[in-house]
Amino acid sequence: MRQDGRLARMIHVLVHMGLLGGRETSERIAQMLNTNPVVVRRTMASLRQYGIVKSEGGRGGGWSLTRPLTEITILDVQRALQGETILDAPLSNDHPSCPVERAANAKLQRAFQSAEQTLEREFQKVTLAEIGEIAMASAKAGKTG
Template structure:
């Protein structure tokens, strides 16, 4: 099963927008992420509809933050991108009439629901500003990440 990296990628974009751009085009963001601008627009639309970014079309347009990073949690972005599955593991559906499978699926399902609830609660407590502060601590003063420099000139 392929991992869904939209949450991580959107957090990445939002921090770059806060730290390096006032407004970023879909093309600039797509180059940063190594994806298509259409994919960026579709994903950013969910963030716009939730009030975390706004967009302006035309010359000089692009995406910009609508709120401060301290006002946006990881859970907020998780919801805005459509609540993708959190885990790649899950109950089996191969033999639903099998009593062993039923017992396994019941316990596994309960454990996954519990783990999901804990994870979602944790995501509600972390703001994007918390991640950005960690980025600030990691970045040598006056030095910019290479893909940021490339994206800014694009």
Template structure:
């Protein structure tokens, strides 16, 4: 099953914006993700409506951050992109007649709900500023410091 990388992708472009001294065009952000500019614009439009980013049109326009990195958590962004499914595990049948399968489903549901709560809680403890600081540490230690995307 293909993994949902939307949260990772959005965090990636947000950090590029955080470390840019100018607005970044959708095409440029799409290049960082090896994606398409339309996908980037569609995704960032939702974040713009929530006040996390802003966009400018025309020459010199592009996407910039509109939020405080210290105040925004990974959970905020996770919820902003629609709270994608965290796990790919599912039931063989949603409403089984078999009592064994009912027991299996209940055990899986309980474990998955606990794991999801734990993960979402952890996302709420990490801010965009934490990610930015981690990137800064990595970049400072890396021998090729010029192109932050190639590092």
């Protein structure tokens, strides 16, 4: 079941930015993510629109957080990247007037809504600051690999 890897990648970057504290260019972020600056700008633009980061052009410009990691949850990042919907029930649309198809779709939709609520709750529980702390602790313990 293929999904969008941007959430994990952006969390990764934001935590680094929070720990470093300063401003990062698209170029440097691209290196963190093994990708290139345009992809970074494209994705960071969603975060900016949602108010998580800001960008400044011109010499000395780059990206920075608008608030500390303690005030950013995984859910915030998710919302910024994909809007309200986290999980989308994969419904069928072969015979929209068929009562069987409708009944099946309705049941699936309810199930996915429950799962989405769970995911939402879990996402909201985790701040990026927590992730940073876990990373620092494990790095200190020498689990760097």
